[in-house]
Amino acid sequence: MPDCYCGSSLSFENCCEPYLKNQQKAPTAETLMRSRYSAFATGAADYLVATTHSSQRKFHKKGDILEWSKSNHWVKLEVLATTETTVTFKAYYLDSELKAQIHHEHSTFIFENENWYYVDGEYF
Ligand SMILES: [Zn+2]
Numbered sequence: 001m002p003d004c005y006c007g008s009s010l011s012f013e014n015c016c017e018p019y020l021k022n023q024q025k026a027p028t029a030e031t032l033m034r035s036r037y038s039a040f041a042t043g044a045a046d047y048l049v050a051t052t053h054s055s056q057r058k059f060h061k062k063g064d065i066l067e068w069s070k071s072n073h074w075v076k077l078e079v080l081a082t083t084e085t086t087v088t089f090k091a092y093y094l095d096s097e098l099k100a101q102i103h104h105e106h107s108t109f110i111f112e113n114e115n116w117y118y119v120d121g122e123y124f
Contacts, residue, residue, distance in 0.1 A: 005041040006034035007077045020044050025116075026051075029109035030079065032116040033087040040091075041074035053110055053117035071096045085109050 004015035016038035018024040019031070026032035032051060039047040045066040052060050073094040081088040091103040104124040109116050 004034075005038040005074065005077070007079075008034065012038070020047050022047075025114065027116075029085055029107075029111075029116055030082045030087050032109060032118065033089065033107060034077065034079070036118060037074070037077045037089075037091060040069045040072075043069045045069060051116070051118055053112070053119045056118070056120060072101075073098070075100075085111075 004010050004012045004017075006016055008015050016035040019026050019035035020039055020042065026035050036048060036051055039045075039051075043066060045062050048065045048069070049057060049060065049062050075092040075094060078090045078092070079087060080090065086106060086108050088106045089104075091105075093101050093103065095101050105121040106124070107121040108119045110119050111117075
């Protein structure tokens, strides 16, 4: 059984998949972030829209998310630091020309109505 896309030692079925299928709610900002990375890796744009805070959704169009998700090959995720509401990470990917890229972001999350949501990020 391969490890989950998010780099945990668990299988996808026992890690991010239940969140992507809305069978479970991500219990922390970090698990939500990890599941969103797995959503990028699997092209789960609906999940990415649903887990973006309502105030920010207008900046993240589903078509753009899907294109960004599909045009890159997602190699691995490295979580560098976490607090209750923030995650700093590096997402390694190959762009559409197969050049190695790193997306380095400090993301902020909010817990609202029993769900964690991605609010926004600072890029490095
Ligand atoms: Zn995972």
